Amino acid sequence: MQICKFIMQYMRVTQGYGRDILGAADYTSYSHAGSYALDLGGRDAGADWAYAPCDVMAKKVEGKCNTVWFETLDKVMCADGKARNLVFMLKHIDNEDLAGLGIRPGRIFRQGEKFYREGSAGTVGNHIHIEVGLGPFALPCRQKTSLKSADGKQVLKIKNQLMPHDVFFVCDDVLLLDTGGYSWKSEDTKPEEQSVNLQNKLLKQQVENLSEALAEIGEIVESMQV
Numbered sequence: 001m002q003i004c005k006f007i008m009q010y011m012r013v014t015q016g017y018g019r020d021i022l023g024a025a026d027y028t029s030y031s032h033a034g035s036y037a038l039d040l041g042g043r044d045a046g047a048d049w050a051y052a053p054c055d056v057m058a059k060k061v062e063g064k065c066n067t068v069w070f071e072t073l074d075k076v077m078c079a080d081g082k083a084r085n086l087v088f089m090l091k092h093i094d095n096e097d098l099a100g101l102g103i104r105p106g107r108i109f110r111q112g113e114k115f116y117r118e119g120s121a122g123t124v125g126n127h128i129h130i131e132v133g134l135g136p137f138a139l140p141c142r143q144k145t146s147l148k149s150a151d152g153k154q155v156l157k158i159k160n161q162l163m164p165h166d167v168f169f170v171c172d173d174v175l176l177l178d179t180g181g182y183s184w185k186s187e188d189t190k191p192e193e194q195s196v197n198l199q200n201k202l203l204k205q206q207v208e209n210l211s212e213a214l215a216e217i218g219e220i221v222e223s224m225q226v
């Protein structure tokens with residue numbers, strides 16, 4: 001059985017869930033109010049690729065946000081240790097990438113294959129909006145939340161939503177830039193070690209970033225002294 005892998009090489013959560021993990025609504029989360037949606041910004045302001053988390057089939061493509069629903073071909077192992085059929089809903093890929101990847105209902109993407117990309121279709125600034133739901137895919141494929149966003153808009157969410165950090169394994173090849181504060185799990189570690197390892201990795205990354213910044217400052221100071 002395949003494991004469900006996080007979809008990008010960089011994790012940078014730019015907008016988090018609109019509910020806390022116990023289900024209470026977070027009205028401050030604007031367009032995500034009442035849902036477990038995540039916005040992923042990739043490495044920077046550019047448009048990074050997303051890779052199929054497991055074998056999936058595109059089921060539906062829609063509208064100005066270029067929203068695409070993908071369904072798993074088989075049950076996959078989720079980060080919380082449960083095997084499930086899943087549906088993924090992604091938004092904002094640009095038209096040319098949607099066409100370039102040949103995304104249309106029935107198109108199959110194998111695990112690790114490029115299957116989506118950050119874009120700004122229907123939004124401002126390159127990112128991927130992603131939601132995960134329990135499969136199988138069925139119409140209607142989304143539902144209204146009981147909430148409105150901070151600016152008074154009705155929020156729609158994927159049907160039977162799941163929390164992404166319960167679903168995606170974050171493997172060693174993912175660079176953690178901003179985890180959104182969720183306790184992501186890595187593969188092949190004991191459950192009690194998982195979040196610790198991830199924390200260590202994050203700290204290590206921060207130390208590396210800091211050392212680089214210090215080196216740069218050192219160079220600047222040196223050049224000023226000349």
Ligand SMILES: [Zn+2]
Pocket residue numbers: 015031032037038039128129130
């Ligand atoms: Zn979003």
